[in-house]
Amino acid sequence: MIRKINLVLDYDHLSALSAILRTGSFEKAARQLGLTPSAISQRIKALEERVGAVLVVRGQPCRPTLAGQRLFRHAEEVALLEAGLGRDLGEFAGMAKTPSLRLAVNADSLATWFVPAMAAVDAFLYDLVLDDQDHSAEWLRRGEVRAAVTGSSQAVQGCDCLYLGRLRYFATASPDFMARWFPDGVTAERLAVAPTMTFNTKDTLQSRWLALAFAMDISPPTHWLPSSHGFVDATLAGVGWGMNPEILVSNEITGSRLLMLLPDRPLDIPLYWHWSRSAGPALKVLTEAVLATARRLLVQDHP
Amino acid sequence: MIRKINLVLDYDHLSALSAILRTGSFEKAARQLGLTPSAISQRIKALEERVGAVLVVRGQPCRPTLAGQRLFRHAEEVALLEAGLGRDLGEFAGMAKTPSLRLAVNADSLATWFVPAMAAVDAFLYDLVLDDQDHSAEWLRRGEVRAAVTGSSQAVQGCDCLYLGRLRYFATASPDFMARWFPDGVTAERLAVAPTMTFNTKDTLQSRWLALAFAMDISPPTHWLPSSHGFVDATLAGVGWGMNPEILVSNEITGSRLLMLLPDRPLDIPLYWHWSRSAGPALKVLTEAVLATARRLLVQDHP
Incomplete structure (x- = not known):
C-alpha cells in the first residue's frame, strides 16, 4: 500500500x-x-x-x-x-x-490469564509460540518474536520490560491419591516415592517447590505431561501430584476435588512482559491490555 | 533385580x-x-x-x-x-x-478422552509426547515411542493397530464474533476475511472443513495458537473461529456461549491405537483401558 x-x-x-x-x-x-x-x-x-x-x-x-x-x-x-x-x-x-505478531508465552500463562489480554486487542493476527517462562526470553533475544511473557526481569537488548505480577502455584493431588500415598501426612520420605508430574525437561516447578518446602534433595518418580490442562486433568484422575496454577484449580480446591499437599506453601513465579522497541508504537495498545489483565488476574505485591 | x-x-x-x-x-x-x-x-x-x-x-x-x-x-x-x-x-x-512408557498422543485426544484411560492403569510412569494425529505414527515408526494415538489406519512395522472411533469437531465462534463477521450468514466470501485459528503448521482441520463445506479453496487470515484449551478460550473470547472437539465445547454450545458456524457440518477424525509388539504383554492392560475409554467417549460407527 x-x-x-x-x-x-x-x-x-x-x-x-x-x-x-x-x-x-x-x-x-x-x-x-x-x-x-x-x-x-x-x-x-x-x-x-x-x-x-x-x-x-x-x-x-x-x-x-x-x-x-x-x-x-x-x-x-x-x-x-x-x-x-x-x-x-x-x-x-x-x-x-491485519499484521501478524509473533509472541512467546509460557503455557500456564496462556491457560490462565493471557487470552483476555489478546482478545482485548484485535489489531493483530497472533502467532503464539509456547515455551517455559525461563526460556521464553531467548526467543526475543534471538529476534524470533516481538514480545514475550517471561520469568526474567533482565531486559533484552532493544526491548523494554515491565513487571506483571506473580502466578501462584499449589502442589495438588486428588483425595484418593492423598489417601493412598500420604496416609500419615506429606513427608519427605513419602514424597520420594509418590509419583509426580513434570511438564517437560525445562519444567523445574516441582523440584523448586520440594527444595523450598523440605530444604533437601528429593527426586520423586515422575510422569511427563506437556499440557497445562492435561496436568490438571491427570491430577484430578489421581495419576500423580503436580504444581498447578491456583487460577486453574480454584474451583477444584473449593469443591475438594483437589487437595493442597501443603496449603501454606504456595510457589509464586514472578512474570514480566518484554517487548521489542523496533516494533514501534503498534505494541503500545497490547502492552496496556497485557498490564491491565495481569493486574486483575495475577497476584500483585502489596506495599 | x-x-x-x-x-x-x-x-x-x-x-x-x-x-x-x-x-x-x-x-x-x-x-x-x-x-x-x-x-x-x-x-x-x-x-x-x-x-x-x-x-x-x-x-x-x-x-x-x-x-x-x-x-x-x-x-x-x-x-x-x-x-x-x-x-x-x-x-x-x-x-x-515402575517402568516408564513413552507414548505419542495428539493434543486434542489428551484434552478430551485420553486421561481417563491413562489413569485406569497405574503400572507405568507415562512419558507423553504431543504431536498432530497425522504425525504421531512417525514417532512409532522411528522407534521413539512404544504406542501412539494416530489418525492413520496403516499398521507400523512390528506394531498392532486397533480402531478407536471418531473425534468429532465443529467449526465454532462466539455470538459476538458471528454477529460481527457473519451478519448475513456463513458464506465463502465472509470466510475468506474472518480470522480463523490454526494449532500449528501441521494442523489442517480448518482447511479440511472449509474444503468439505464449500468445495472451494478458501484461505482465511489466521492466528496460530498451539493449545487445545487455548483454542477454546480464544474462540470464547472472540479472537477467531476454529475447529473445536465437540467433547470440549458441548457445555459452551448448550449454553450458547459458542455457536456452530454450520451445525449440520461436523468434521469427524477417525483415530487408531498403535502399539509395539516388542513391548510384550505389558501394554495389554493399557490397550484394554484405551479401547474401553474410546468406546465410551468417541463417536462410534453404527452398523
Missing part, C-alpha cells in the same frame, strides 16, 4: 517468505496468498538472488536459514510500523492488512 | 542413559538416580566404549545420537518385559520399579 521509492527489497517477495515460514510449505503459502506455487518459488528465488544467500531450507516443514530468519523479522517489523502509520493517518486504516 | 548372566550390556549403565535422555541433563539424571554427576558420566563413557559409538550429544537439553536412541528404546523395552515378568511371577512385583 506504500509506493516503492528506492526500496532495497521487494515487499511482495518478502510476503512470500513470511507466508512460507508461517505455514511451513510453498504450497500452503501459495494458497494463503492466492498465488501459484511456482509464483511463490520465483519470488523466493528473486529474493535469494537479491540478498545473495539461501533463505529457506526446503523440507517438511520449510525452515529459515539465519538470513531468512532475519528477513522474516524485518518483514514483521515493517508490517507493524505500517499498522501504526495506518492508525495515525486514518485513511490507511481500511486498506491495511 | 535379574542377575546378569551373559548380558552384553550393563543395565545400570543403561539406566543412566535413559535418565539423561528423559531429564535432558547429566545433573538432573544424577539427582533422579541418587548418584553424583561424575558417576553418571563414567557410566555413559563406559557404555559408549562398550558400544563403540557416541550416545549422547551434550547440550541443553542433551539429545541422543541414533545409537543412543536405539539403546534408550532397548532399555524401555527391557523394563516393560521385566514388569510383565514381575506381574507373572508375583514375587517380583514388590521389587520392580
Whole structure:
C-alpha cells in the first residue's frame, strides 16, 4: 500500500517468505496468498538472488536459514510500523492488512490469564509460540518474536520490560491419591516415592517447590505431561501430584476435588512482559491490555 | 533385580542413559538416580566404549545420537518385559520399579478422552509426547515411542493397530464474533476475511472443513495458537473461529456461549491405537483401558 521509492527489497517477495515460514510449505503459502506455487518459488528465488544467500531450507516443514530468519523479522517489523502509520493517518486504516505478531508465552500463562489480554486487542493476527517462562526470553533475544511473557526481569537488548505480577502455584493431588500415598501426612520420605508430574525437561516447578518446602534433595518418580490442562486433568484422575496454577484449580480446591499437599506453601513465579522497541508504537495498545489483565488476574505485591 | 548372566550390556549403565535422555541433563539424571554427576558420566563413557559409538550429544537439553536412541528404546523395552515378568511371577512385583512408557498422543485426544484411560492403569510412569494425529505414527515408526494415538489406519512395522472411533469437531465462534463477521450468514466470501485459528503448521482441520463445506479453496487470515484449551478460550473470547472437539465445547454450545458456524457440518477424525509388539504383554492392560475409554467417549460407527 506504500509506493516503492528506492526500496532495497521487494515487499511482495518478502510476503512470500513470511507466508512460507508461517505455514511451513510453498504450497500452503501459495494458497494463503492466492498465488501459484511456482509464483511463490520465483519470488523466493528473486529474493535469494537479491540478498545473495539461501533463505529457506526446503523440507517438511520449510525452515529459515539465519538470513531468512532475519528477513522474516524485518518483514514483521515493517508490517507493524505500517499498522501504526495506518492508525495515525486514518485513511490507511481500511486498506491495511491485519499484521501478524509473533509472541512467546509460557503455557500456564496462556491457560490462565493471557487470552483476555489478546482478545482485548484485535489489531493483530497472533502467532503464539509456547515455551517455559525461563526460556521464553531467548526467543526475543534471538529476534524470533516481538514480545514475550517471561520469568526474567533482565531486559533484552532493544526491548523494554515491565513487571506483571506473580502466578501462584499449589502442589495438588486428588483425595484418593492423598489417601493412598500420604496416609500419615506429606513427608519427605513419602514424597520420594509418590509419583509426580513434570511438564517437560525445562519444567523445574516441582523440584523448586520440594527444595523450598523440605530444604533437601528429593527426586520423586515422575510422569511427563506437556499440557497445562492435561496436568490438571491427570491430577484430578489421581495419576500423580503436580504444581498447578491456583487460577486453574480454584474451583477444584473449593469443591475438594483437589487437595493442597501443603496449603501454606504456595510457589509464586514472578512474570514480566518484554517487548521489542523496533516494533514501534503498534505494541503500545497490547502492552496496556497485557498490564491491565495481569493486574486483575495475577497476584500483585502489596506495599 | 535379574542377575546378569551373559548380558552384553550393563543395565545400570543403561539406566543412566535413559535418565539423561528423559531429564535432558547429566545433573538432573544424577539427582533422579541418587548418584553424583561424575558417576553418571563414567557410566555413559563406559557404555559408549562398550558400544563403540557416541550416545549422547551434550547440550541443553542433551539429545541422543541414533545409537543412543536405539539403546534408550532397548532399555524401555527391557523394563516393560521385566514388569510383565514381575506381574507373572508375583514375587517380583514388590521389587520392580515402575517402568516408564513413552507414548505419542495428539493434543486434542489428551484434552478430551485420553486421561481417563491413562489413569485406569497405574503400572507405568507415562512419558507423553504431543504431536498432530497425522504425525504421531512417525514417532512409532522411528522407534521413539512404544504406542501412539494416530489418525492413520496403516499398521507400523512390528506394531498392532486397533480402531478407536471418531473425534468429532465443529467449526465454532462466539455470538459476538458471528454477529460481527457473519451478519448475513456463513458464506465463502465472509470466510475468506474472518480470522480463523490454526494449532500449528501441521494442523489442517480448518482447511479440511472449509474444503468439505464449500468445495472451494478458501484461505482465511489466521492466528496460530498451539493449545487445545487455548483454542477454546480464544474462540470464547472472540479472537477467531476454529475447529473445536465437540467433547470440549458441548457445555459452551448448550449454553450458547459458542455457536456452530454450520451445525449440520461436523468434521469427524477417525483415530487408531498403535502399539509395539516388542513391548510384550505389558501394554495389554493399557490397550484394554484405551479401547474401553474410546468406546465410551468417541463417536462410534453404527452398523
